[in-house]
Amino acid sequence: MAPDPDTLILSAEGEIEDRPAPELEISAADDPAALAGQIAAATTVAVRFASFADGRGFSHIRTLRERLGFQGDIRAVGHVIPDQFLFLVRCGASSVEVPAAQAAIWERALGLVTIALQPAVNDARIAVAGPSRGQAGLAAAAAE
Amino acid sequence: MYVQTEIDGALLAQRTAQFRDQVARRLSGELSEDEFKPLRLMNGLYLQLHAYMLRVAIPYGTLSADQMDVLADIAERYDRGYGHFTTRQNIQFNWPRLEDVPDILDDLAKVGLHAIQTSGNCIRNVTADPFAGAVADEIDDPRVWAEVIRQWSTLHPEFSFLPRKFKIAVTGAAHDRAATWFHDIGLIVRENAGGERGFEVLVGGGQGRTPMIARQVRDFLPEAHLLSYLEAILRVYNLAGRRDNKYKARIKILVHETGIEDFRRQVEAEWAAIRDGALTLDPSSVARIRQGFAGPDLPARATTAHDERLARDFVYARWARHNLVAHRHAEHAIVTVSLKPVGGVPGDATAEQMRSLADLARRFSRDEIRIHHTQNVILPHVARADLPALHDALDAAGLAAANVGLVGDIIACPGLDYCALANARSIPIAQAISRRLAEPEALEAIGPIKINISGCINACGHHHVGHIGILGVERKGEEQYQLTLGGRSDENPAIGRVLGPGFTAEGVVPAIEKILEAYLAHRHEGESFIDAVTRLGNDPFKEAVYGA
Numbered sequence: 001m002a003p004d005p006d007t008l009i010l011s012a013e014g015e016i017e018d019r020p021a022p023e024l025e026i027s028a029a030d031d032p033a034a035l036a037g038q039i040a041a042a043t044t045v046a047v048r049f050a051s052f053a054d055g056r057g058f059s060h061i062r063t064l065r066e067r068l069g070f071q072g073d074i075r076a077v078g079h080v081i082p083d084q085f086l087f088l089v090r091c092g093a094s095s096v097e098v099p100a101a102q103a104a105i106w107e108r109a110l111g112l113v114t115i116a117l118q119p120a121v122n123d124a125r126i127a128v129a130g131p132s133r134g135q136a137g138l139a140a141a142a143a144e
Numbered sequence: 145m146y147v148q149t150e151i152d153g154a155l156l157a158q159r160t161a162q163f164r165d166q167v168a169r170r171l172s173g174e175l176s177e178d179e180f181k182p183l184r185l186m187n188g189l190y191l192q193l194h195a196y197m198l199r200v201a202i203p204y205g206t207l208s209a210d211q212m213d214v215l216a217d218i219a220e221r222y223d224r225g226y227g228h229f230t231t232r233q234n235i236q237f238n239w240p241r242l243e244d245v246p247d248i249l250d251d252l253a254k255v256g257l258h259a260i261q262t263s264g265n266c267i268r269n270v271t272a273d274p275f276a277g278a279v280a281d282e283i284d285d286p287r288v289w290a291e292v293i294r295q296w297s298t299l300h301p302e303f304s305f306l307p308r309k310f311k312i313a314v315t316g317a318a319h320d321r322a323a324t325w326f327h328d329i330g331l332i333v334r335e336n337a338g339g340e341r342g343f344e345v346l347v348g349g350g351q352g353r354t355p356m357i358a359r360q361v362r363d364f365l366p367e368a369h370l371l372s373y374l375e376a377i378l379r380v381y382n383l384a385g386r387r388d389n390k391y392k393a394r395i396k397i398l399v400h401e402t403g404i405e406d407f408r409r410q411v412e413a414e415w416a417a418i419r420d421g422a423l424t425l426d427p428s429s430v431a432r433i434r435q436g437f438a439g440p441d442l443p444a445r446a447t448t449a450h451d452e453r454l455a456r457d458f459v460y461a462r463w464a465r466h467n468l469v470a471h472r473h474a475e476h477a478i479v480t481v482s483l484k485p486v487g488g489v490p491g492d493a494t495a496e497q498m499r500s501l502a503d504l505a506r507r508f509s510r511d512e513i514r515i516h517h518t519q520n521v522i523l524p525h526v527a528r529a530d531l532p533a534l535h536d537a538l539d540a541a542g543l544a545a546a547n548v549g550l551v552g553d554i555i556a557c558p559g560l561d562y563c564a565l566a567n568a569r570s571i572p573i574a575q576a577i578s579r580r581l582a583e584p585e586a587l588e589a590i591g592p593i594k595i596n597i598s599g600c601i602n603a604c605g606h607h608h609v610g611h612i613g614i615l616g617v618e619r620k621g622e623e624q625y626q627l628t629l630g631g632r633s634d635e636n637p638a639i640g641r642v643l644g645p646g647f648t649a650e651g652v653v654p655a656i657e658k659i660l661e662a663y664l665a666h667r668h669e670g671e672s673f674i675d676a677v678t679r680l681g682n683d684p685f686k687e688a689v690y691g692a
Contacts, residue, residue: 028387052182053265055305059382062302067417083162083183090301112162115155117295118371119422120302129151131292131433132371134426 004097009075010085010106011095012125022046022075028056032063039070047093049078058091065092065121082109092121146206146291146436148256155298156253159260163187164246171243186266186304188259189245193564198237198245199262200252204272204290204314205233207513209502211255216498222248227498229483229491231555231606232311233271233515234262238562260298265306267297267378271313273321274516277439278478278524280470284333284341286314286322288434289370292425296371303378307385308393310378311350318635323517325349325358325637326609328395329377334364342366347377347407348399351603355639356396359404361411367430369415371423376415380407440510440525442473447528453535460535462584463546468531471524477531479509479523480516481538482545482553486582487575490556491519500541508534517606518555518594520548550587551595551660552578555606559599559616560623566599568616568623573597573652580653581660590660593673596631609633611674612656613640625652629659629685630677641682644690655689662688 009016023042026032028050032039039045045064047057057076064070076088076096082105088096089110098106116123117130163183170180177191184190188199200215207215215235219227222244223237230236240248252258261268270293272286273279293312297303303310315322316333324330330346343365349358365373377395384402386392399407454461469478481501484490493501501521505513508530514522526534538544547553554577557563559570574597581587596610600617607613613628625647628640647655660673662685667676677685 053305054387055265055303056383056387058302058305059379062379081179081182083166083186084305087299087301087304112165113155113158113299115151115158116301117151117155117298118300127151129149130295131425131429132296132423134428 006100007097008100008103009095009097010103012089012110014107015103016095020044020073022073022077025077026057026060026064028054028060030060032060032068036068039064039068042070042072044073044075045070046075046077046097049076049080052079052081052084058087061088061091061093062121082106085110086113086125089125090116090120090122146287146433152256153253156256156258156260159187159258159299160246160249160253163249167242167246182264185264186261187245187249188262189242190263191564192238192562193560194562195239196242196245197562198240198248198259199230200235200237200257200259201262201269202233202235202257202515203294204270204276204287205274205515205517206276206287207515208255209505209511209513211257212498212502212505212513214251214255214257216495216502218248218251219498220495226492226494228489228558229493229515229519229521231491231517231519231557231604232269233274233517234269235515236558238558263309264304265308265310266304267293267300267306267310267312270294270297271311271322271327271517273315273317274514274522275321275469275478275524276316276514277437278471278476279317280472281318282316282472283318283335284316285434285437285439286316286331286333287437288430289316289331289333289343289367290314291433291437292370292430293374296374296423303382306378306382307387308390308395310381310395312374320633320635321517323606323609323633325635326351326355326633327358329374330358331370336364340366343370345373345377348396348404349637350394350396351606351608352394353391353601353603354394354396355603355608356400357637357639358396359399361404361408368425368427369419370425372419372421373411373415375418375423376411379414380410384410440512442471442476442510442525442527444473444475445527445529447475450528450531453532459546460532462588463535463544464531466546466550467548475528477526477528479526479531479534480548481521481523481543482548483520483543484547484553484578485542485545486552487579489571490554490574493521497541497543500537500543504534504537507537518553520553546584547587549592549594551581551590551593552587554578554595554597555610556597557599557605559597559605563599563604565602566616567601567618568599568625569649570597570599570605570614570616573614573616573625573649576649576653577656580657589664591672594632595656606633607631608639609637610640611677612659614652617646619646623649625649627652627655627659627689629682630674632674638678643682644686658688659685 598605631640
C-alpha cells in the first residue's frame with residue numbers, strides 16, 4: 001500500500017523518510033501473544049489506536065517488546081495525540097504516523113518532559129528516579 | 145513533614161510549562177474545546193455548570209501551613225474568596241478563569257502542589273488515613289506507601305488512558321478511616337507470621353451507580369513487590385476493562401463479570417512475569433521517603449491546663465468530647481476542625497479561615513494539616529496543654545463547631561448548585577438538616593452517625609456508605625430524595641439499603657427526624673445508630689417514616 005502523502009513517520013530522533021509498510025497491524029482488541037508467530041516474522045508491526053483515549057495500545061506495545069521480545073519497528077498509527085508521544089516511546093514504540101502538518105507540534109511535545117518517576121521500556125530520552133531506582137536514579141535525574 | 149524532592153519540583157515545572165502552552169493554544173483558537181478537553185482533564189480542569197473548576201491534589205491529605213496559605217491566596221486572588229474540600233482529600237476552586245489557570249498552577253508549584261491526575265481516566269491522587277503518623281492504633285504510616293504509589297503513578301506511560309478513573313487508598317491502622325473497601329484498589333498494611341511487612345490487597349470496590357464492596361485479591365503481598373503487583377493489576381484492567389460503556393468501565397465491573405478467582409489468576413500470571421524486575425522497591429528509596437514522614441519530636445508536657453478547663457467549661461468539654469482523637473503520645477491529641485457550622489456548606493472554607501488554620505498549625509500542630517474525607521480539617525499533633533488556647537482561637541475564627549461524627553457533620557457533594565452532572569441540590573439539604581438538628585443536646589442524645597448526601601447517582605457524596613444516605617434524583621422535572629440506611633465504609637463495610645419511596649426537598653428533614661426518633665425508641669443501652677440499624681434492619685424505620 002502506498003504511503004498516505006498527508007502523513008509522515010516520526011521517530012524520537014526525527015522523520016523517517018524510508019517508510020516500509022507494516023507487515024502486521026494489531027488493533028486494540030487483539031491479543032498480541034496469539035499472533036506471536038506472525039510478529040516474530042515481521043520487521044514492522046503497526047499498533048492501531050481507534051481513539052487516543054483507548055489506552056490498550058500502550059500495553060500492547062509493552063507486550064510486544066517485553067514479553068514477545070520483538071526487536072523490529074513498532075509503529076503507532078491511528079488517533080494518537082502529540083502529548084502521547086513520550087508515553088508511546090517509553091512503552092517501546094519506535095515510530096508514529098502523524099499528520100504532516102502537525103509534525104512540528106509532535107517533535108516539540110516530545111521534549112517538554114525529561115524526567116519520570118517510574119521505569120518503562122525505553123527510557124533513553126529521560127531521567128528516571130522514583131522508589132525503585134535508589135540513589136542512582138536520583139543522581140541521574142538531578143543531572144538533567 | 146515529607147517534602148518533595150528537587151526531582152519532583154523539576155518535573156512539576158516542566159508539566160506546568162507544558163500546560164501553559166496548551167492553554168495558550170486553546171485561547172488562540174488553535175485547539176478546539178474537543179481537542180483541549182483531554183489535555184485540561186489531565187491537569188484537573190473541569191468545565192462545570194457555570195465556569196471552569198480546578199481540582200488541586202492534596203497527596204494523602206497532608207498539607208503544610210505554607211501550602212494552606214497558598215490555597216488561601218488562590219481562593220482570594222483567582223476565585224471568590226473560598227475553596228471547597230472534597231471527599232477525596234482534595235480542594236476545588238469553582239470560579240477560576242481559563243487564562244489564569246497556568247498562573248495558579250505556577251503558584252501551587254512553588255509549594256509543591258499541583259493538579260496532576262485529579263481528573264481523567266488515570267490513577268488519581270492516592271488517599272490515606274487522615275490520622276496517619278499520629279493516631280494510636282497505627283501499625284505503619286500509610287503515607288509512606290501512598291507516596292511510593294504517587295511517584296510510580298505520576299504520568300505513567302502505560303496507564304494514563306485507562307477505561308475509567310482509578311482510585312487507590314491505603315490504611316496502616318486497625319480502624320479503617322480510608323474506606324479501603326470502596327476503592328478500585330485498597331491496601332491494608334499487614335504483618336505476616338514471620339514479622340515481615342506487606343499488604344492485604346483489595347480490588348474492585350467502589351460507589352457510583354453500581355456500589356460494590358471490594359474483594360480480596362491477595363491476603364499478603366511483601367512490601368518490596370508493591371509496585372510490580374499494582375502494575376500487574378493495572379495491566380489486566382487496562383486490557384480487559386470494558387470500554388464500550390462508561391458506566392461499566394470501572395474495575396469493579398471487570399472483577400464482578402470475570403469473577404474474583406479468574407481475575408486473581410490473571411493478575412498472578414501477569415505478576416509472575418514481572419515480579420522481580422525493575423519495579424522491585426529499593427529499600428534506600430523507601431527509607432528516604434519514610435524518613436520524611438517520621439513526624440515531629442513531641443516532648444511530654446503537663447496536661448493541667450486542659451484538665452482544668454474541662455472541669456469548668458462545658459462548651460469546651462463538649463468540643464473536646466467530639467473533636468479530639470487519641471494521639472500515639474498520650475499528652476497530645478489529634479484535633480478535628482469541623483467545616484460544618486450550623487447551616488454552613490460542608491467542606492467550604494474561606495481564604496480567611498484557611499489562613500487561620502495555617503497560623504494555628506504553625507503555632508500548635510508542628511506545621512501540619514490534614515484533610516479528612518469527611519471534608520473536615522485535622523491538626524494532627526496538638527499538645528493537650530495547648531488545647532484551651534487552640535479552642536479559643538478556633539472559636540474566634542468561627543471554626544469551633546463541636547459536632548464531629550454527629551448529625552451536623554454531614555458529607556455532601558457540590559450538587560446542582562455547581563455540578564454539571566447533578567440531578568438535585570445537595571448543599572441546601574445538608575444545611576436544612578444541620579439547622580433543624582442544631583441543638584447540642586439533641587446531637588449528643590443521638591450520638592455518632594454519618595449522614596451522606598449525593599446530588600446524583602455518581603455518589604460523590606458517598607451516600608451508599610452513609611449510616612443514612614440521601615440520594616438526589618430527578619423525577620418528572622422535580623428534585624426528589626431517596627433515603628438509604630445502614631451503609632458504612634469502615635472495616636465492616638456495608639452498602640446502604642433503600643428505605644422506600646423518595647421525598648421532596650421539604651419532606652427529607654421530617655423523614656430523617658422520624659428515623660432518628662425510631663432509633664431513640666428502639667436502641668439498646670449504649671447502642672449507636674449504625675449498630676441499631678444493623679441489628680434491626682430497615683423495617684422499624686420504614687414503619688416510622690411511612691406508617692400511618
